[in-house]
Amino acid sequence: MSVVAQNLHWGVRRKTIVSDVSLTVAPGETLGLIGPNGSGKSSLLRLLAGLRKPLSGRVDINGRDIARVPRRALSQQVAFVQQNAATDTNVSVRDVVRLGRTPHRSALSGWSEADEAAVVAALDCVDMTARRAQAWQTLSGGERQRVHIARALAQTPQVMFLDEPTNHLDIHHQIEILRMVRDLDLTSIVALHDLNLAAMFCNRIVVLDAGSLRACGTPDAVLTKDMLRDVFRVAADVSTRPGDARPHIRFRAA
Amino acid sequence: MTVADEPESGAGRLALFLGLSLIVMVFAVAVATAIGDYNIGLKTVFLSITNELGLTGADIAPIEQSVVWNLRLSRALVAALAGAGLAICGAILQALLRNALAEPFVLGVSAGASTGAVCVIVLGVGAGGLSLSLGAFAGAFAAFALVALLSNGATSGPNHTILAGVAASQLFNALTSYIVTTSGNAQQARDVMFWLLGSFGGVRWPDFQLLLIVVCLSLTICILMARSLDAFTFGDEDAASLGVPVGRIRLMLFAVTALMTATIVSMVGAIGFVGLVVPHAARYVVGPMHLRLMPACAVVGAVFMVVADIVSRVIATQQTVPIGVVTALVGVPFFAIILYRARPQV
Ligand SMILES: Nc1ncnc2c1ncn2[C@@H]1O[C@H](COP(=O)(O)OP(=O)(O)OP(=O)(O)O)[C@@H](O)[C@H]1O
Numbered sequence: 001m002s003v004v005a006q007n008l009h010w011g012v013r014r015k016t017i018v019s020d021v022s023l024t025v026a027p028g029e030t031l032g033l034i035g036p037n038g039s040g041k042s043s044l045l046r047l048l049a050g051l052r053k054p055l056s057g058r059v060d061i062n063g064r065d066i067a068r069v070p071r072r073a074l075s076q077q078v079a080f081v082q083q084n085a086a087t088d089t090n091v092s093v094r095d096v097v098r099l100g101r102t103p104h105r106s107a108l109s110g111w112s113e114a115d116e117a118a119v120v121a122a123l124d125c126v127d128m129t130a131r132r133a134q135a136w137q138t139l140s141g142g143e144r145q146r147v148h149i150a151r152a153l154a155q156t157p158q159v160m161f162l163d164e165p166t167n168h169l170d171i172h173h174q175i176e177i178l179r180m181v182r183d184l185d186l187t188s189i190v191a192l193h194d195l196n197l198a199a200m201f202c203n204r205i206v207v208l209d210a211g212s213l214r215a216c217g218t219p220d221a222v223l224t225k226d227m228l229r230d231v232f233r234v235a236a237d238v239s240t241r242p243g244d245a246r247p248h249i250r251f252r253a254a
Numbered sequence: 255m256t257v258a259d260e261p262e263s264g265a266g267r268l269a270l271f272l273g274l275s276l277i278v279m280v281f282a283v284a285v286a287t288a289i290g291d292y293n294i295g296l297k298t299v300f301l302s303i304t305n306e307l308g309l310t311g312a313d314i315a316p317i318e319q320s321v322v323w324n325l326r327l328s329r330a331l332v333a334a335l336a337g338a339g340l341a342i343c344g345a346i347l348q349a350l351l352r353n354a355l356a357e358p359f360v361l362g363v364s365a366g367a368s369t370g371a372v373c374v375i376v377l378g379v380g381a382g383g384l385s386l387s388l389g390a391f392a393g394a395f396a397a398f399a400l401v402a403l404l405s406n407g408a409t410s411g412p413n414h415t416i417l418a419g420v421a422a423s424q425l426f427n428a429l430t431s432y433i434v435t436t437s438g439n440a441q442q443a444r445d446v447m448f449w450l451l452g453s454f455g456g457v458r459w460p461d462f463q464l465l466l467i468v469v470c471l472s473l474t475i476c477i478l479m480a481r482s483l484d485a486f487t488f489g490d491e492d493a494a495s496l497g498v499p500v501g502r503i504r505l506m507l508f509a510v511t512a513l514m515t516a517t518i519v520s521m522v523g524a525i526g527f528v529g530l531v532v533p534h535a536a537r538y539v540v541g542p543m544h545l546r547l548m549p550a551c552a553v554v555g556a557v558f559m560v561v562a563d564i565v566s567r568v569i570a571t572q573q574t575v576p577i578g579v580v581t582a583l584v585g586v587p588f589f590a591i592i593l594y595r596a597r598p599q600v
């Protein structure tokens with residue numbers, strides 16, 4: 001499914017947080033969203049997922065304006081992994097992943113084979129099957145993050161928004177999760193801080209700076225020395241190999 | 255991987271639990287009907303009830319039959335419904351406000367009810383027993399409306415809503431104290447205080463009928479919305495991303511709790527503790543998912559309240575101990591055991 005945003009504006013009071021962002025994501029594409037802290041990545045993701053209403057502009061998912069799609073119908077196709085999600089309730093890992101089936105179940109419908117299959121597959125994808133009975137409260141930070149990704153997968157979405165999904169993850173799981181997201185047959189938009197991971201796994205990268213879209217394109221077109229200096233305020237060397245669109249960034253200490 | 259550790263098989267456990275609780279409840283109601291200023295045998299109780307229902311024509315002293323049917327049975331059943339209703343309200347508010355300390359009165363409903371009741375008792379607004387209930391009901395809803403206003407229809411986050419509830423409670427408690435101290439006498443103050451702590455004395459069949467409708471309706475709505483309530487586990491925005499129409503569900507459930515609490519408070523006073531503790535106890539048995547939690551809360555709350563009512567009549571035969579005092583006296587030791595057994599393993 002494609003995701004098309006046109007001239008999105010959002011802000012609170014007089015402060016503009018997302019300003020005039022337009023982008024197009026093709027079906028099956030993995031789009032990276034990068035930018036400094038507070039540049040509006042999470043806000044933009046919420047607008048794209050329909051969790052916030054833009055002040056102006058519109059978002060079409062699969063050709064339909066999401067403002068006109070009922071919440072539940074939208075959630076059957078679109079999943080969102082939050083940057084920080086926490087609870088005080090004493091729920092098990094499995095309970096949390098089962099929540100992902102919410103948009104597919106009616107008020108009193110039983111637990112179907114499809115529901116079970118989705119949950120089992122999702123737990124397996126993030127390597128959490130062995131811990132499915134454990135209390136969510138007792139998980140480590142990275143395990144919680146993986147459970148949330150599993151919940152989004154259990155939603156069997158066609159579009160997935162992930163807000164810094166690799167937070168807290170060890171390097172193995174960072175790579176595993178992003179590889180999985182890339183290889184799954186779905187459109188995904190991923191906010192990332194690790195620029196090398198973005199370069200490795202995204203088809204295209206969008207750079208946000210102070211709420212505006214600064215650059216958009218393939219990793220080698222976007223991740224340039226100048227952009228890193230201007231937007232991220234770091235000095236870095238960018239090495240590319242001929243014929244490879246995936247550059248490698250080495251940051252310099254001084 | 256065994257089937258036993260899969261949550262859905264918990265349905266069997268829930269059914270067993272509900273079945274056992276219902277049996278305990280029938281027994282508790284029978285006992286509550288049998289004991290009192292003078293005790294009536296369980297057999298007489300049973301025959302009185304079947305007589306009234308037209309099933310038997312046993313020879314029972316009319317006075318005993320009347321006491322059983324008109325005074326004690328209606329009272330026991332109102333107690334059961336009140337307990338069920340308060341426990342359900344507590345469970346809903348704990349989920350919506352994402353706060354383990356939430357209970358039916360956090361949104362100022364009981365404080366508002368007391369102000370309304372005081373207006374009737376002390377200022378003599380209206381007259382008669384009905385207007386006391388009406389006054390309490392109106393006060394409860396006034397408080398709820400104020401909280402809704404202060405928290406933008408509860409859209410500004412759980413803590414904000416709770417703070418609005420605290421503010422409303424303080425305001426209405428102050429109003430109550432002000433009215434009592436400036437225009438009441440000592441006896442009236444005592445009446446108000448007593449009424450607030452709750453009492454099942456004086457409830458009759460019409461109360462039961464009204465409460466039955468309110469509680470059944472509310473429980474049905476809650477069960478239909480149980481899946482949505484589950485989705486609030488990680489917050490409002492997360493619920494929205496799971497397809498829950500957050501604003502609509504939240505408004506609906508707050509309205510249900512307000513209606514149920516206001517009805518109960520206006521009938522039997524502000525009985526504390528049940529709505530706070532029963533949901534935790536029920537969660538301990540059937541887990542945190544609301545499709546199971548709601549019915550479990552209903553039966554546990556009902557049993558608890560009937561037992562509390564029995565205790566209140568047994569511990570002091572000459573005096574009537576307010577039911578709110580008993581719920582805490584009976585409930586705390588019991589809750590202590592649960593807290594102890596459910597303590598985190600560190
Ligand atoms: N509801 C709000 N009220 C006021 N300011 C807000 C609100 N939501 C976001 N902001 C501000 O908007 C800016 C963008 O926030 P956002 O969370 O989108 O940033 P981000 O790019 O995701 O940052 P990070 O990399 O730290 O996650 C921040 O400066 C934030 O303080």
Ligand SMILES: [Mg+2]
Pocket residue numbers: 041042043083163
């Ligand atoms: Mg963010």
